[in-house]
Amino acid sequence: MNQEVLEKNLTVVEEDICIRENLVYERPSTLIDIEMHYCPGCGHSTVHKILMEVVQELGIQNDTIGVAPVGCSVFAYHYLDVDMQQAAHGRACAVATGIKRVLPDKYVFTYQGDGDLAAIGTGETIHAANRGENILVIFINNGIYGMTSGQMAPTTIPGMVTTTSPYGRDVEVQGHPLKIGELLALLPGVCYITRQAVNSAANVRKCKKAIKNAFEYQKRKLGFSMVEIVSNCPSNWKMAPVESNKYVENTMIPYYPLGDIKVPEVK
Ligand SMILES: Cc1ncc(C[n+]2csc(CCOP(=O)(O)OP(=O)(O)O)c2C)c(N)n1
Ligand code: SF4
Ligand SMILES: [Mg+2]
Numbered sequence: 001m002n003q004e005v006l007e008k009n010l011t012v013v014e015e016d017i018c019i020r021e022n023l024v025y026e027r028p029s030t031l032i033d034i035e036m037h038y039c040p041g042c043g044h045s046t047v048h049k050i051l052m053e054v055v056q057e058l059g060i061q062n063d064t065i066g067v068a069p070v071g072c073s074v075f076a077y078h079y080l081d082v083d084m085q086q087a088a089h090g091r092a093c094a095v096a097t098g099i100k101r102v103l104p105d106k107y108v109f110t111y112q113g114d115g116d117l118a119a120i121g122t123g124e125t126i127h128a129a130n131r132g133e134n135i136l137v138i139f140i141n142n143g144i145y146g147m148t149s150g151q152m153a154p155t156t157i158p159g160m161v162t163t164t165s166p167y168g169r170d171v172e173v174q175g176h177p178l179k180i181g182e183l184l185a186l187l188p189g190v191c192y193i194t195r196q197a198v199n200s201a202a203n204v205r206k207c208k209k210a211i212k213n214a215f216e217y218q219k220r221k222l223g224f225s226m227v228e229i230v231s232n233c234p235s236n237w238k239m240a241p242v243e244s245n246k247y248v249e250n251t252m253i254p255y256y257p258l259g260d261i262k263v264p265e266v267k
Contacts, residue, residue, distance in 0.1 A: 030053075043142065051109075107136070
């Protein structure tokens, strides 16, 4: 209990208001109370929290099924208190397709990194989107293979240093980064594509709203949705968390502009 509550002789209701006013962090009941394995300042943990806040606020915990990837978020099922299925590397959209087709009334989402979704899983992602599978893809774009210690990903931006592009990504040699959001938006089966970020409080709020929209579109059976989240990897970027969030703002977002790329025709 904080000092203000202890010092004042408050009624139970006043005490509750006082505690809430001073509240800066609250774990949603849908997020398991266990220490996460993510590096300090990593965007994965922020996204886990807002994703589970949305599930809690929509009251869909018992009707939601997530598919975990291979990547740093491989253990997402330890934290997200909904039914979860582990997919092989890159295959989350295929697994989610099967789950959704068998259980069409459930809310089904995948949670995937850029190596998982945009490299080994490009085929599964594009075909699920093209078929208009009524699933939500949460796509964490940190421009790197985090789990395997920082190799170049298809999303690594030009000039970005990784262990396999030590002089910075050279588009003449390694090609241009894949803008998966813009690519998928071209497909008729796709209902909603938005690019968000979690590097600032304002962006976290917008990102949460986008995830909520996507679940609502899924409820209305509008088709494939993807919320791409431009995120950080302080460890492999070799930056402190605050510096990595500045890099997201100043270097990643100019390349991957935020906002809706495709929205349903009938909102
Ligand atoms: C079939 C297969 N190929 C390669 C790997 C090695 N591998 C594990 S995670 C990963 C990439 C992870 O990067 P990303 O999906 O961007 O997730 P992040 O760790 O950055 O969140 C790779 C290549 C594997 N586990 N299985
Ligand atoms: S290696 Fe990078 S992506 Fe993985 S948990 Fe650490 S900071 Fe996050
Ligand atoms: Mg990654």
